[in-house]
Amino acid sequence: MDQRAFRSGESASDPTRGSGDIRIECIWRGPAELGECPIWDERRQRLFWIDSLQCRIWCCDASGRDLHHWQLPEVIGSIGLREDGGFVAGLASGFALVDLASGDEARIERIGDPEPDLADTRLNDGKVDRQGRFWCGSMNRDFAEPNASLYRLEETLSWQKVDSGITVSNGLAFSLDGATLYFSDSRVDRSYRYDLDQQSGALSNRRAFIDTGSYRGRIDGATVDARGNYWGALFEGGAIGCFSPQGDLLHHIGLPVSCPTMCAFGGERMNALYVTSATFSLDHKKLAREPQAGGLFAIHGLNAQGIPEPRFKGEPRGRGN
Template sequence: MNALTHTNHIECVVQNHDQLGETPLWCERTQKLWWVDIEQPRLQSFDPATGAHRVIEMPGTYLGSQALTVSGARMVAIDLELQLFDTETGTATPFAVVEHGVDNRLNDGRVDQRGRLWIGTMDNQLHRPNGSLYRVDPNGTVKKMAGDIIVSNGIAFSPDGTTLYFTDTRRYISWAFDLDLDDGAITNRRVFADYSATGDRPDGACIDVDGCLWTAFFAGGRIVRYRPDGAIDRQIALPVTNPTCLCFGGKELKTLYVTSATKFLTPEQRAAEPLAGSLFAIEGIGQGLPENRFG
């Protein structure tokens, strides 16, 4: 059951023109969906109860990703630095500089069950293996966990927290690692999904309650659900070419939110895709898990 399917349950909930919408997260405290536009750096929220869309302009060249924290501040990845950002006051506090002196930026990140942030860097020119995967501990320690990455992406954890999924979009491969929750070590790297023969671009990812991995395919116009053994059991077509990332949200975590991008679309494609760069919601296809918080 892996044929590409179309569903009428896809709703555009924020008709936006994000250049590179990314890293949607559901915050159970605010009951809102939060996401970023990386290249027009702004942090955004959507309140499904009221339909309100809030936009917070951010500093820097790139707002690579975001994470929830125990304190309630937002961990934001600005260029190559992590900052704690108060969404109410607009106050930013430097937390850690992940890399120095390389033409990279921070990209996808996610917090594990022990409150550690796993985040990757990527090559700004999209072809050099300059990037790495890092583990950032609550005490501010930054540890490089893997290298030789072009575009880090697709960080997600199995429901029990002992499997880490990670993607290099420009190598067209997703991997799985064993994660030791006690010491934060990763071992047993193995290929989970390989698109190197076709050039398909797996992007952001999330896990559902069944332990299945959902992945958005940039330039592929679809989202894919993998069983834990790597077999595809569902593919859903979207009304845009560039879905980027996804997460479950809503009070029962039964709404799948999907971000998208206008990046790389020609003027003709943009005219043909008025919903490119928007935020979508899909009902009735699964249930997610609460997002972990850093700290």
């Protein structure tokens, strides 16, 4: 398939194209320094996301109203919904369980640091799989060397290193049947598929997934829709790309910001695509050209639908573990 950079609204045998126009709405201006990890909680009908570098978890309703945030004591890379209503998180200091108190401070139970001897890494992108395990990769803080790794956090709150030689972990998502893990090492612009044994959590058969060499941007955060297509934020490419399970570009949606970071489906019908963005890499001239940089966006009219996110099955220590 021709993988040229499609303009917003153009299509390549596009299953996502609806009869109406695609509409992009900035529902929260922020700006976030590093917005990340939007996740729709269908039980509470709320959207949660983080500002990694400002150490905050944010939430709002489907339209961006009823805003609230909670402060954390350190940088946060990712969150996943937890079965008991809280979150599992990848913090700068390691894995943790997070509960959102009634005030503005989050309650944290630290699990452990998988890389205690590496001062130049921290945990970054993370997702819960169909079996209720939390997968989270680390990143080199300076984007300088491939000394980061990918981890699997079990229900028992123990973890296992499953791959290494990574610079910046991103793009984590799972196929609908749970048998494939998608992953991006974004700073070296490599995207992979792995076979995933759902019972053991073992990975095998790593192979190339998306070739982004023929268009702008690199895969940052991602999600999978109800058809099994993979939607990825193209950081520094100013767009969202929709890809088939084989890695073919199906649709390219231009955004009013150059640095989208992650996307997730949500809303009452799970048919809005929420997109976070960042400002940390933009100078004053670029910020002036992008007044909505760092904002949270909702994309409507995609003729695509998401599925509810799985929930982490691990519980705080002292509660049966």
